[in-house]
């Protein structure tokens with residue numbers, strides 16, 4: 001018998017794995033999407049991302065409308081009800097279809113006895129929707145952020161925190177990077193327009209284009225041929241500071257999946273690039289990206305804290321260190337980050353970043369450039385990290401990006417802008 005597909009129960013199980021088992025949505029979702037049609041892929045993604053984006057609201061509603069929490073083997077139904085609320089509140093799916101499909105989801109996960117309960121809770125919500133939402137708007141959860149992270153963002157940005165939180169809870173724009181080895185950005189934009197899509201150039205980053213609304217990559221002119229790559233505008237800023245040149249030896253450390261490795265090679269096709277990452281599985285995506293773009297780089301698995309193990313005593317002209325970080329600048333792209341990260345991760349990550357910085361510094365040639373980058377918005381990983389490094393490293397000099405007391409350039413997420421990102425450019429004397 002053919003296995004029944006029900007997108008609502010699939011989404012509920014995926015969200016359950018994120019919340020209860022600490023798994024990342026980017027690992028869980030792709031294999032699930034392989035099981036459904038192209039049209040359903042987008043809806044499955046919308047349900048999973050959406051529920052995680054507004055999770056505290058959905059949790060709050062369940063607590064209001066149910067006398068006992070669902071535990072043990074019934075726990076998936078808790079998430080299924082969330083998927084139901086999400087559709088009624090945040091999508092244009094007609095209420096009758098949302099209800100019917102969600103209730104049917106209970107049968108698919110072998111809890112048919114709970115169909116009546118799900119139906120009852122969702123219908124009660126519909127009846128009391130306005131009062132409930134008004135009450136939620138007054139609750140302390142309405143920022144849709146975990147308390148520890150809200151505290152950190154409020155402390156770091158006393159005047160901007162509300163804007164940051166709002167931007168982080170929005171759907172992100174789709175940014176592309178035009179490979180100017182193939183087309184100028186303007187001529188690619190003309191090709192894009194001919195397909196009926198619209199894009200806007202970034203004012204500062206010469207390769208970056210924002211699509212008026214997200215589109216499948218297959219609709220983009222020359223995607224398979226490597227004319228264009230999906231990459232956030234702020235991530236593209238790294239190469240503006242690294243300024244790679246042909247003939248140079250360049251280390252891209254913490255390189256997977258290779259978004260910046262390929263950008264380096266677009267800017268300097270004759271550079272000799274070594275891309276290193278600790279994670280073998282993620283490294284396989286570096287090979288995929290190089291292949292699609294028809295580029296060559298040396299790729300190695302290695303730990304940034306122990307460079308002698310993978311590059312001996314080699315020194316590089318330029319080093320890009322796109323450090324492992326809290327990813328708090330890209331929450332709008334990865335809403336699961338809000339629920340996967342813990343407060344205690346921040347000092348642990350800061351420690352790892354400083355160990356990698358100290359270990360890699362001797363591998364930069366005198367006169368060479370190191371760009372330290374993160375997709376974090378937290379000062380502990382960014383300005384404070386670099387300030388401490390500059391203080392203890394006598395031959396390191398900050399360039400272009402800030403002052404030694406407040407080093408780096410901090411980008412915050414914005415509706416029509418790039419993600420939250422940090423760069424510091426450091427020259428070796």
Ligand SMILES: C[S@@+](CC[C@H](N)C(=O)[O-])C[C@H]1O[C@@H](n2cnc3c(N)ncnc32)[C@H](O)[C@@H]1O
Nearest residue numbers: 254255256257258259260278279303304322324
């Ligand atoms: C922000 S991501 C890199 C994104 C990549 N630069 C790009 O543009 O596509 C950080 C990477 O650091 C890697 N990483 C974490 N700890 C590491 C370590 N100790 N040494 C080397 N890489 C590490 C992770 O596997 C992850 O791929």
